[in-house]
Each structure stands twice: as C-alpha cells, then as structure tokens.
Amino acid sequence: MTSHPSPGVAVIGAGMVGRAHANAFRNAATVFDLDQPAPRLVAIADLHQPFADDAARRYGYERAETDWHAVIDSADVDVVVVAVANSLHREIVEAALAGGKHVLCEKPLAPSVHDAQAMVEAAAAAPAQVDAVGFTFRRSPAINAIKQQVEQRLGPVRHFVGNYWCDYGFDPQRPMSWRYLGGPGTGVLADIGSHMADLAEFFCGPTTGVQGTTMATLVTDRPKPLGVAVGHAGGVRVSDERVPVENEDVCTFTTSYGNGAVGTFSLSRVAFGHANTLRFDLFCENGTASFDLTRPAEFHIIDAGPATEVNGARTVFLGPWHPYLAHGLPMDFPTVGHGQNDFFVYQARALLDQIAGIEKLPPCPDMAHGLHNLRVLQAVVAATDKPVQL
Numbered sequence: 001m002t003s004h005p006s007p008g009v010a011v012i013g014a015g016m017v018g019r020a021h022a023n024a025f026r027n028a029a030t031v032f033d034l035d036q037p038a039p040r041l042v043a044i045a046d047l048h049q050p051f052a053d054d055a056a057r058r059y060g061y062e063r064a065e066t067d068w069h070a071v072i073d074s075a076d077v078d079v080v081v082v083a084v085a086n087s088l089h090r091e092i093v094e095a096a097l098a099g100g101k102h103v104l105c106e107k108p109l110a111p112s113v114h115d116a117q118a119m120v121e122a123a124a125a126a127p128a129q130v131d132a133v134g135f136t137f138r139r140s141p142a143i144n145a146i147k148q149q150v151e152q153r154l155g156p157v158r159h160f161v162g163n164y165w166c167d168y169g170f171d172p173q174r175p176m177s178w179r180y181l182g183g184p185g186t187g188v189l190a191d192i193g194s195h196m197a198d199l200a201e202f203f204c205g206p207t208t209g210v211q212g213t214t215m216a217t218l219v220t221d222r223p224k225p226l227g228v229a230v231g232h233a234g235g236v237r238v239s240d241e242r243v244p245v246e247n248e249d250v251c252t253f254t255t256s257y258g259n260g261a262v263g264t265f266s267l268s269r270v271a272f273g274h275a276n277t278l279r280f281d282l283f284c285e286n287g288t289a290s291f292d293l294t295r296p297a298e299f300h301i302i303d304a305g306p307a308t309e310v311n312g313a314r315t316v317f318l319g320p321w322h323p324y325l326a327h328g329l330p331m332d333f334p335t336v337g338h339g340q341n342d343f344f345v346y347q348a349r350a351l352l353d354q355i356a357g358i359e360k361l362p363p364c365p366d367m368a369h370g371l372h373n374l375r376v377l378q379a380v381v382a383a384t385d386k387p388v389q390l
Helices: 016-030 049-059 068-072 086-098 113-124 141-154 188-204 340-356 367-382
Strands: 008-012 040-045 063-065 079-082 102-106 131-134 157-165 207-216 221-225 238-244 250-257 262-268 277-284 287-292 298-303 314-317
Touching: 008 016, 008 068, 016 040, 016 049, 016 079, 016 340, 040 049, 040 068, 049 063, 063 068, 068 086, 079 086, 079 340, 086 102, 086 113, 102 340, 113 367, 131 340, 131 367, 141 188, 141 277, 141 287, 141 298, 157 188, 188 207, 188 250, 188 262, 188 277, 188 367, 207 367, 250 367
Parallel strands: 008 040, 008 079, 040 063, 079 102, 102 131, 157 262
Antiparallel strands: 157 277, 207 250, 221 238, 250 262, 277 287, 287 298, 298 314
C-alpha cells in the first residue's frame, strides 16, 4: 500500500518512453474525475546524468538520480515506472517489488520467458502491491470505440490484419544501440510486434497458434556511437568501427485464435517514410473496421446500416460519447484530436486508480499478462519458416 496520501512516483529511464511516462504522471490527476490528489513527482533516474537532470526539470520532478538503486531505497517513492532497456527489467522490477513499491514496467516485460516468469513470481510474493505492464495502445479511444462496435454491431472478428511499420532503423549509419542486440525475436518483434500481438488478442482473445514466420535482418551491422541520445539515437556522432546487428529488422507471421479468427502481421523498423505507422483492419461477421495511428482521433467502419445506394466506408470522428474522451482532454468535443502521449496519461491514471482501489477505468494488464505476451512472441520465433529455394 502507499505510505503517503498522495503516492510518490519515480521513473527509471529518461529516454523517449521514460519522458512519456514522466509527462503522463504529471497530468494524470487532471483527467476524468477530480477524486484523486495529484501524485508527488519525486524522481527521474538515468545513468546518463544530463538526461536525468533535463527530464526532472522539464516535467517537474523533485530530483534526478543516476543510480536506480537510489529510487528503490527511497521512502518517499511509492510507484516505480521501469522504462529502460529490456535486459535491465528483471533486476529493477524484482528489487522494486521487494522494496514495497508498486511497479509499472514497459513492454516487453523481459528479454526472455524465463526472466518474465521470475518477475511474475516476484509480483505474486508481493500481493499488496500493484504490478503492471505498459500496453499503452489499450488506452486509445478509437481502439476502444472499435471494440464496442465489434461487441454491439460488427460481430465476432474473423480476420485481424495488423501492420506496424517504423523507419528508425532504415539508415545503416544509425548507431548501434540495445535495440539491435539479442537473438531472433528481440528486434522489431519484441519492440513493436509485442504491441500488435496484444492488440489482436484485445479483439480476438488468446492466441492459440502461430504459423509461417519470416524474419530478416536487412542492415547487418551498425557503427558504434560516440555519444548518448534519447529515443532511437538519431543525431549522435559515430565511429568508423561497425558492430554486427543481432536481431531482426522485418518480421511477418500469421496467428490463430480460439474463436476461429486468423491474424496476419507485418512488422518493420526499416520502412522508409513510416515514422510510426500502426494500422489494423478487422474483418468481422457483419462488417469491417479500421484504425490508423497516423490519424488517432478517428476510425473507419463499414456495416449494413446505411441503404445500399449510399453504403460504404464511413469516417467516425472521436467525441465525448466514445471511451476515454469525456473529461479526458481539455477540449473533449469531436475533431479536436489527440495522440499517443494522451494514451500514456490515461494509463497513468488507471494505475493510480488501481493503487487507490478505484475501479472506473479498465485496470492495467498485470505482469502475468506480460508473460503471456512473451510466450506468444516466443511461439512466433519458433514458427520461423525454412526457406525453399526455387
């Protein structure tokens, strides 16, 4: 349980995602009902002190730390957000849980199923604390609105088609980082494919099978960086020495679900011109729905409602009658728009509600869910095709 009326939050990791979390907790008390005090913004921790200092000042946290142990050992910290390289998740999460902290860990939960299982066991040994994993797209108003339409109008999903294309790795001069290290499945599949696998289950239920995986590494080596950068390491000087890339740039696969649905997936981190293109299409029993993250405040739907002469794909603009929008934005009427940063705010509020015992928003997925997600990704790797030469 929290040791203060207003829980103290610390974010470990001051990179791109860490900053998204830091900003989210700063704004969490401003959305929805005003029935919670604002959390105390205690600390940002990052090994690279300039990042920690900048994020703490920028988002209004009391102090910056360069050692995550200082966060775990602090009595004024109740909630720890883990937003660092995947290989570090287990050690930090286990220490935070043992230290009596509530924990939100970024996805993928761990670098392996073995590590994730140990983290789930650590969470089970700390039942008074909330343990959560950050599948942020579950907080999209449009995605939740589509789920409502599936349940109320479109009927069961028959085919989920999900594409997540990014271009952060297309340039072979982009420097080596932790994202390019690890074995098969730790590249684009773990980084962004974990989101798509989770979204498919959000609509179709648990994955029951994986087939036909293809993975390729198209940029086979990268230069060593000469500095430190936020996010995907753009703008950092590099050396002449190059290091082999150890995981995949591209991954495609298919899935099956207990209700008979099929999933088709295409993932890339070398898709030129696609900075952050997450898109899916749902082909259902009585219609179709589509979402594109580049236009996050709308979705498309086709059903049998309108007369044949005027029927077709319709664009629906999100408004206060859709999930998360009413009081979830300063201006919550249609066409104002919102984006991925808002999903982090909604997730932070949901976590704080869980800690306070308030049940108004869907709870954050727990670490057992994160373990399940890793088992799906493990199955994707195991289903890799053997190429046939023609």
